[in-house]
Amino acid sequence: MKRLFRIVSLAILGIVILSIAFVVVTFPPVMTGMAAKTMCSCVFVAGRTPESVVAKELQVFPGVSKVNIQLTEDSSVYATLLGKTSVAIFRKGLGCTLLSEAEEEQIRQQKINLPPQPAVDQDTIPWPMGNLILDSIPSGLKNDILIKTLDDAFFEQDPTRPLNTLAVVVVHDGRIIAERYAPGFFRNSRLMGWSMTKSVTNSLIGILVKDGKLKTELPAPVSEWQDDERKNITLNNLLQASSGLDWSESYFFPTSTFHKMFIHSDDKAAFARGMGLDDKPGEHFRYSSGTTLILSGIIRETVGDESYYRFPYEKLFYKIGMNQAILEPDASGTFVGSSYCYASARDWARFGLLYLNDGVWNGERILPEGWVKYSVTPTPSAEMGEYGAQWWLNAGAPNHPENRKYPKIPVDAYWADGFEEQYVMVIPSEKLVVVRLGVSHNGFDFEKLVTGIIEALPDK
Numbered sequence: 001m002k003r004l005f006r007i008v009s010l011a012i013l014g015i016v017i018l019s020i021a022f023v024v025v026t027f028p029p030v031m032t033g034m035a036a037k038t039m040c041s042c043v044f045v046a047g048r049t050p051e052s053v054v055a056k057e058l059q060v061f062p063g064v065s066k067v068n069i070q071l072t073e074d075s076s077v078y079a080t081l082l083g084k085t086s087v088a089i090f091r092k093g094l095g096c097t098l099l100s101e102a103e104e105e106q107i108r109q110q111k112i113n114l115p116p117q118p119a120v121d122q123d124t125i126p127w128p129m130g131n132l133i134l135d136s137i138p139s140g141l142k143n144d145i146l147i148k149t150l151d152d153a154f155f156e157q158d159p160t161r162p163l164n165t166l167a168v169v170v171v172h173d174g175r176i177i178a179e180r181y182a183p184g185f186f187r188n189s190r191l192m193g194w195s196m197t198k199s200v201t202n203s204l205i206g207i208l209v210k211d212g213k214l215k216t217e218l219p220a221p222v223s224e225w226q227d228d229e230r231k232n233i234t235l236n237n238l239l240q241a242s243s244g245l246d247w248s249e250s251y252f253f254p255t256s257t258f259h260k261m262f263i264h265s266d267d268k269a270a271f272a273r274g275m276g277l278d279d280k281p282g283e284h285f286r287y288s289s290g291t292t293l294i295l296s297g298i299i300r301e302t303v304g305d306e307s308y309y310r311f312p313y314e315k316l317f318y319k320i321g322m323n324q325a326i327l328e329p330d331a332s333g334t335f336v337g338s339s340y341c342y343a344s345a346r347d348w349a350r351f352g353l354l355y356l357n358d359g360v361w362n363g364e365r366i367l368p369e370g371w372v373k374y375s376v377t378p379t380p381s382a383e384m385g386e387y388g389a390q391w392w393l394n395a396g397a398p399n400h401p402e403n404r405k406y407p408k409i410p411v412d413a414y415w416a417d418g419f420e421e422q423y424v425m426v427i428p429s430e431k432l433v434v435v436r437l438g439v440s441h442n443g444f445d446f447e448k449l450v451t452g453i454i455e456a457l458p459d460k
Contacts (some may be wrong), residue, residue, distance in 0.1 A: 028081040028084035031079075033100075033263040036098060037086075037088045042192075043077070045342050050071060067080065068080045095326045098330075100263065115314055117323070122321065129321040142457075149452030149453055154168075164441075165436065166189075167181050171349050190344060191344065192340075192420075193348065193416070194422050195419055196348070199390050199424070200312070200327070201296060204316060205295055208302055214235060214302060215235065217236060218235060229277055230245075242285050244279040246275050247290045249287050262339075266332050268334065270332070272293045285381040293337065296338070299311070313325075325343040326342045339419075351416075374389060375391050396411060406447045409425075422436070
């Protein structure tokens with residue numbers, strides 16, 4: 001009996017030691033990588049104070065408060081925990097890049113052809129290309145309901161579970177009818193979109209489709225796949241997150257595919273392209289940052305490096321007045337098109353307005369005809385009709401539209417959706433775009449915000 005007890009005790013001790021070793025080895029790189037990149041972007045791209053970043057963004061992961069963070073004069077951020085140090089560097093016009101394999105000096109020496117900033121003062125130009133709001137409040141708008149709705153979106157009822165709403169912008173029939181910011185944030189403040197960036201990638205693919213350089217129904221132009229079964233993955237499969245590639249989109253488990261790519265790989269598109277098939281293409285919807293990074297790589301290959309870094313700005317952002325927008329690249333130089341776009345709340349509203357207007361801006365067709373309809377058509381593999389092409393949908397289950405994420409919001413609503421409750425929702429039936437940006441780790445009642453706004457609109 002004593003021997004059995006000793007064996008069991010040793011087994012338990014072994015499990016404990018292995019568990020501690022697992023935590024010590026796997027968690028620090030994730031903690032430091034996340035802390036360094038977030039601190040770098042929030043300070044050098046968004047103009048935030050390090051203290052505010054620690055108080056808001058860096059509370060989401062347990063243990064990050066123990067990370068030692070240092071900012072240097074050359075715009076680098078070093079984050080250290082248990083002997084592991086991660087480095088993120090800022091480069092003007094490119095934002096921040098987390099380093100993994102390459103040295104800092106090597107990345108800083110990269111020659112990148114950036115576009116010039118538009119030589120305009122948006123404060124002298126009417127909305128939507130500029131910031132001048134010339135329109136009066138629409139007749140019939142229930143302003144008291146609208147104000148109360150925004151009050152609720154910013155009100156901190158429970159200090160232990162803060163909403164951290166930073167900005168709300170409401171556009172109805174092309175006009176800004178409501179706008180509010182948290183203290184210290186303004187209409188030109190750059191705010192992280194996280195996975196809303198996937199919808200930006202949708203638009204860049206759409207532009208290349210319009211130019212005849214890509215076709216959604218054809219196999220994805222990935223050279224590594226041409227000699228195996230992955231050659232059957234179409235561009236449409238990638239856009240609809242139904243590629244069949246093996247992927248684990250877990251943000252809180254350090255050995256997930258997501259963290260292997262984001263923390264340990266300089267070339268994230270190449271990492272994602274290396275994944276094997278887990279399902280037949282088109283059969284299963286699987287939300288995946290990896291497939292969006294593959295799309296980013298395809299964009300780069302299609303456009304070519306000489307024009308690649310100008311492409312999203314000259315063909316999209318600056319065309320629609322998104323002059324504060326910044327797409328951040330990884331260390332290989334490919335834009336992290338799944339996650340790393342910063343833009344002002346008004347910029348995000350402009351982006352939603354582009355889709356509300358069927359891809360047309362000031363009479364110019366930015367997206368191909370039919371692209372918006374394609375983007376918001378449910379992928380057949382999404383059982384609740386919840387996903388189209390890099391956009392989330394409120395369509396509901398086939399033949400049962402009441403079975404949808406937001407039953408109180410119209411069925412034609414679709415939205416870009418990002419970590420920490422970032423939203424750009426477009427509701428064509430209401431001629432409405434709603435932007436909500438924040439740092440919410442405990443959830444946010446977005447349905448309440450949107451239904452309150454709809455209630456406040458003039459009667460039809």
